[in-house]
Amino acid sequence: MxxxxxxxxxxxxxxxxxxxxxxxxxxxxxxxxxxxxxxxxxxxxxxxxxxxIPGLVDVHVHLREPGREAKETIATGTAAAAHGGFTTIFAMPNVLPFPSKPETAGPYRDLLEEKGLVRVLPYGTITLDEAGKTPTDYKAMKELGIRWFSDDGVGVASKEVMRQALEQARKADVLFACHTEDMAYRRPGASVHDSPAVTSRGWLGIPSACESAQLIRDLDLLKETGGHYHTCHVSAKESVEALRQAKAAGLDATGEVTAHHLLLEDRDVRGPMWKMNPPLRAHEDRMALIEGLESGALDFIASDHAPHTEEEKCQPMDKAPFGIVSLETAFPLLYTEFVASGRWSLEQLVNWMSTAPAGRFGLEGTGDIRPGxxxxxxxxxxxxxxxxxxxxxxxxxxxxxxxxxxxxxxxxxxxxxxxxxxxxxxxxxxxx
Ligand SMILES: [Zn+2]
Known part of the structure; x- marks a missing residue:
């Protein structure tokens, strides 16, 4: 007690x-x-x-354990969460083995609970082993208490597989959190936004359509299938517009934006520490993200905390892995940029970093300071x-x-x- x-x-x-x-x-x-x-x-x-303020809630964290403990462990990742003010985080399922079936997902859920300093809730994968071929058995996973699914790191390439997955998810009444990325738009080695501000430095660009084309495809499918759909780390103004229209049409679609996409732009990129997927886009995209959040086209903020080793991140731009750590920087930086400057109230920031994600992900009794x-x-x-x-x-x-x-x-x-x-x-x- x-x-x-x-x-x-x-x-x-x-x-x-x-x-x-x-x-x-x-x-x-x-x-x-x-x-x-x-x-x-x-x-x-x-x-x-x-x-x-209420403990922060982050629906997008890479804890790396099991499988890639050189980058992060459940213990170090959740200590970082606590340091950054997060008390509930969702662990992305790109770990080894993938939590794709009850046999792997059950022990994974228990491991997160046992080793987490704060509450960690697991995602299951949308498709088996994030391979994009076979939808996961959402009903069986839900019996373990896993109600959230993502193939984060890759998009589900096949429209037909995504249709089946959405249909089954609607029947099981679970939530998808989709990393949308159409690889037809991404050349090998591409690592920054496809704009002269960065490609002029010799780096290959990833166009906005890489994200928005698949998001638009998914939202069209959602119109047919129904169900609950959330999209991860929105970076492009076209994606904000697609979500706005989907909401106006009555679809149950939401979107998150990361702290770094709210704070940085393509012209800020100086090397692999600025390399993330989706990439930092143009000024007009960043403004669309801020305004999208303020107008309700986007719903809340997530970190996409993506730890890597120093050796990995010190490679040349085209070889270094995508992603930055964010749990220990997101809140103080957003507070500084948007609350201290007077653009947002602290109440707004708390809503976007706690109340709104807790509500969307169905966490009862979380995301506010009130009795019970x-x-x-x-x-x-x-x-x-x-x-x-x-x-x-x-x-x-x-x-x-x-x-x-x-x-x-x-x-x-x-x-x-x-x-x-x-x-x-x-x-x-x-x-x-
Ligand atoms: Zn992702």
Whole structure:
């Protein structure tokens, strides 16, 4: 039984508003209100001047274990999550063996639960071993509690296989999270957006249609099949428009955008640390993503945390793997760029990083600070600036383009289910 704790006098983001309140919790939030009494066994923290937000929810994380532990493990990835304010994360299924069948998915689910410092929920694959040939048995996986499916890393190339998969998913009432990528548009070695700003440096480009063409195909299929569809890491303005139209037509389609696609553009790219898939696109694409989020065409933010070893990321641009780490940088950087600047309220950012993803992925009692909800909480100091320092990362990966970027706030403590899973002591440093 978790000991009761009372956080007093915080500025609390609760039910979409900012209120001055006390929050009493054990592993569940017991009360939110003014002058809440504490009995003698309750631990009391005075948080005057500090802000309490619900634990962040990230539906797109690569933990790499089992199979690629040199890049990340469940222990290091979830420690990084806690450090970055995330208390629920979804693990992408491109691990070995793939969680494609109950025989592999059951033990995988148990491993995540056993080793995760915060809550980790597993995706199953859309097709067996992400091979794009045979739809997974969604009903059998759902019996294990796995209700989310993705072939992240590759698109499902065959329209007919995708149609079958969507039909079966609708019958099983599960959610797809699709990485859309039509490989007909991607030449070998292509690693940046297909625009002169970057291809002029000799790097091969990946056109926006690589993403948007398959998204449009999927949304057309969804019209026929029905069901629940979410699209991963939207990067192109054409994809934002396709989602907007799908929603207007009444389809159950949602989309996420990553922190890095909101913060960076093609012209920022300087080398493999800026290489991700989909790539950083043009200024007008980034503006369409920001406006898409603000207008509801896009639904929330995810990290696409993709750790790699230093050796891998130090290769030439065309050889280095796609992806950057993001769990420990996403919230403070987005806060700095959009909240501290006055464009967004903290309530909006919290909605997009906690309430909205929890709602879409059907997580009851998650994504808000209100009685009966999980005691997943993050204490932040909005008056204490900081700096992104990759030497402080708890992730095994330090592949980030954001090292040394200033931040306008500091995460002081992360509480997962009533338990402190990360606390700032001002001196945390990862041994070199
Ligand atoms: Zn992906």
């Amino acid at each position: 978790t000991r009761k704790r009372l956080i007093k006098n915080a500025s609390v983001i609760s039910e979409g508003r900012r209120i001055q309140a006390d929050v009493l919790f054990d592993d569940t939030i017991l009360a939110v209100g003014h002058n809440l009494p504490a009995d003698k066994d309750t631990i009391v923290t005075d948080a005057q001047g500090l802000t309490l 909800y999980r005691a997943d909480l993050v204490l932040i100091d909005e008056a204490r600036p900081g700096v992104i320092d990759k030497r402080t990362f708890l992730s095994r990966g330090s592949n980030t383009p954001f090292d040394t970027w200033p931040t306008a706030c500091t995460i002081l403590e992360t509480v997962s289910r009533g338990r402190t899973v990360w606390k700032d002591t001002g001196t945390e440093k990862k041994g070199s």
